[in-house]
Amino acid sequence: MYESYYGLLDKPFRLRPDPQFFFGSKGHKRAMAYLDYGLAQGEGFIVITGEVGAGKTTLVRNLFRKIASDQIVAAHIVNTHVDSDDILRGVVAAFGLPFEDSASKTTLLARLEAFLRECDGQGKRALLVVDEAQNLTPRVVEELRMLSNFQTDDKPLLQTFLLGQPEFRATLHSPGMQQLRQRVIATYHLGPMDELETQAYIEHRLLTVGWKGDPSFTPAAYAAIYQFTGGIPRKTNHLCDRLLLMGFLEEMHAFTDTDVDMVIRDIAQEFEAPAEPPGDPALDPEHAVFANQYPSVLDERMLRLEKSMGSVLSILKKIVRTPAGANQVMDGNQ
Template sequence: MYESFYGFKSKPFQLNPDPTFYYGSRGHRRAMAYLEYGLHQSEGFIVITGDVGAGKTTLVRSLLQRLDSAKVVAAHLVSTQIDADDILRLVAASFGLPAKNVEKADLLLQLEAFLVKLTAGGKRALLIVDEAQNLTPRAVEELRMLSNFQLEDHALLQSFLVGQPEFRQTMQSEHMQQLRQRVIASYHLGPLDLAETRAYVEHRLGCVGWKTDPRFEPSAFDVIHAASGGIPRRINTLCDRVLLAGFLAEKHAVSATDVDDVVTEMRDESGSESVATRSGGAGINLASAGALSGLLGDPALAQRFAEIGAGYQASRLEVRIEQVERVLGALLGMAQERGASPNDDLRAEGRQGA
């Protein structure tokens, strides 16, 4: 939409992981070095973790592009909630082996024979498991067992486990001791700093033919970094909206105020959605008007409270649960002062409505 207005070849801030946009920040270069070190070692596990949107998948896809297919046969497995019964089948299928309706023992024999054949032919097998935090402990244990496959003194399979920070907690559990002994390197991918955020934005713009149109004022990057926390996916989402807003306003410069306006707009949208989600789309509906009338003994006050809730929704203000509970607490105090006796069911109804 805004691409032609600014002379871009394509969208610079798409959300789909695309290795052609890979930006080697200090953290990403270090994570890549760990992966390449793992390839050089040809054994054990490399573990890479990072927050949602930190660029883990883009990192992995960039690595896959660099691999020499004549030397390394790679399988990229994106897991969901996979248990031990399915993980081996998915691994086999990722390497192109038949896995449907195959017994576990036969599946292991097929995998071992395939890996031995690769090694004998001068190639190596690499298994990359993305979203590893969704694996059950039993599934992780099955992956560890695959690392036992050897030909003489050479490991037949190299594995990279990539996931969100909670996977590190999984690894620290008592029954993961044997896996931890097989991990030869581990790295956590953190957010970009301010300078890297600016370089990241300019890098992605450069990938689509940016020639300083629009021009980003230096202070704009301060707001982008503060609002996104240096997380690449959040930067993409914000900058895409900034460019759209600039196109709609026919602007060729992006200021801190422009970015801040978009941040405010996105926060308002998020607040509106969160209110609708918590209240079933009916504003701040702590309880029905009838329940509040009985609680307070004052139908007019209950109606006024309902109107205030509707007003919050109409103005798309962000309302947090704790704020709502404080309001409810004040109303309950008023009811007690009037001699009413609100019961626990009505209290619970109020919190559930929030």
Template sequence: MYAQFYGLTIPPFQLTPDARFFYESTVHRQAMAYLVYGLHHAEGFIIITGEVGAGKTILVDNLLSTIDQSNFIVAKIVTTQLAGDDLLLLVAGGFGIAKEGLAKGSLLQRINDFVLAQQRNGRRVLLIVDEAQNLSFEALEELRMLSNIVVDRTMALQSFLLGQPQFRAILGSPRLEQLRQRVTAAYHLGPLSEAETKAYVEHRLRRADWKGDPEFTDDCFPLIYRHTGGVPRQINTLCSRLLLFGFLEQLHTIEANAVDKVAKDLREEIAVVTTDAIGGSTTGAPNGKSETASQITERLSMLEEQVDRHGRVIKRAIEIATSYFQSERP
């Protein structure tokens, strides 16, 4: 809705990773250098860690967009709490290897044959494992064993492991000493700086053919940084809601008070969801305790504001749809 209002070709702050919007901050530039180095050496494990929403996935997607896809075959898997055997099934599925009814030994042989066949055809095999902090020690050991597939003294399967910060502690376990010895490159993605936060917002807007509408006043950006901590996904969430707010209020200039208001709305919405999730639907209060009259009044007020806001979104959507269909009439 707001994209049309502001003349944008696409929504600039979508949460889904999209390499077209990759912003090369200082930390992302350094991380890319590590990835390119590891990819060039064509062996071992490449480790990228960072907070939720730091940009790990889009970083790897950007790397893959720069390589000749005809020379690589890539599988991406997202892990949950998997045992070693389950991980092998996921890897096989990622590469399109038939796996139904196979015992572990046969499955390993089929993966091995697949990797060797790709090597003979001049294609490198890359495995990208997201949410690697969820992997058990047994699953990580299976990944290490897959790295034993060697052709001409070179590892035929290279793995990228993307994980949240706790994955670094997991890798430090004595049980993973052999895997650590095979790490070619490792990097931890930190947040953007305040200056980079402004540059990031403007970069994504320009990718959507932004022509200065809406205008962001200079005092917006320190607040965007303060409310998001410089984490890209949180910046996207806040800025997407800012543009929606601007659309609803018919604003062509976004000012600091709008940033504070939208950030406050987001915090309250999260608080309502969290409270309901913890307290259940019977009391609506944390730990099952009864709410006071003032707490109930406050919660009702928050819910009324949300209903009002959603109502305005629906109203504007109807207005846009009506205007569109009227313009289409002969």
């Protein structure tokens, strides 16, 4: 919607992980270095943890984009709400092997081992990446550890990367995980970006889609974005996407901290619990206060909605008046 208004080639702040927008903050560079180190070692487990929305899945997508398919066969598991029997089927399926429900565990293990040995015979290594590892039970983690026992005389046939939220560390350090810990060759916790990195991250994503300074952000606007998001990439994407949408509706080309705060309030209101309908003030004093305030709150939101709709209609009228505008409408519908 707002891309053509600001002359952008694509949406810069999509929520889905996209390696095209990978930003190398200090934390993300170090996390990638650990993953690259793991690939170079060719054995054991690498564990990467981070808060929700910190960019762990984007790391995986960026890793897959970098690895040579003629050297490494990679599989990615994201559905981790499974039991110890289903995780084996998940691994087999992730490598593209048949996994019929009637197959026994012995059959699936034999099928996976044959595949891994075939990869080794072709000069390739097998890499398993398990995302959302915090959902794994200790028993499921132990099943994954057992798969690392597949090996030739001089090297393992399968390497595993585990990525999850911080609570996965509790699983990793539980009493029954000693054998797994002995096979972990590196761990890293991916923290949030700092304030300067958050500004650089926003500008990086905008520049990736052809940003030429429109819209602009004041230093206070960047500071307000960081204060709300805490440097978490996903939260930053959500807020900035809404900010540009408001800018389009209000025909704005520069954002201040006041504009950012307005969007933050709108987001907060959307996730508020519905207010109870006003009751009889004579029976409930609290409802009396609400009833007195409710009309003004409603009027304010209606005025803002009318203003936004008026802006949209104004833009459409300008577009319709010119032949070039007709092309813009067609482009916008595409």
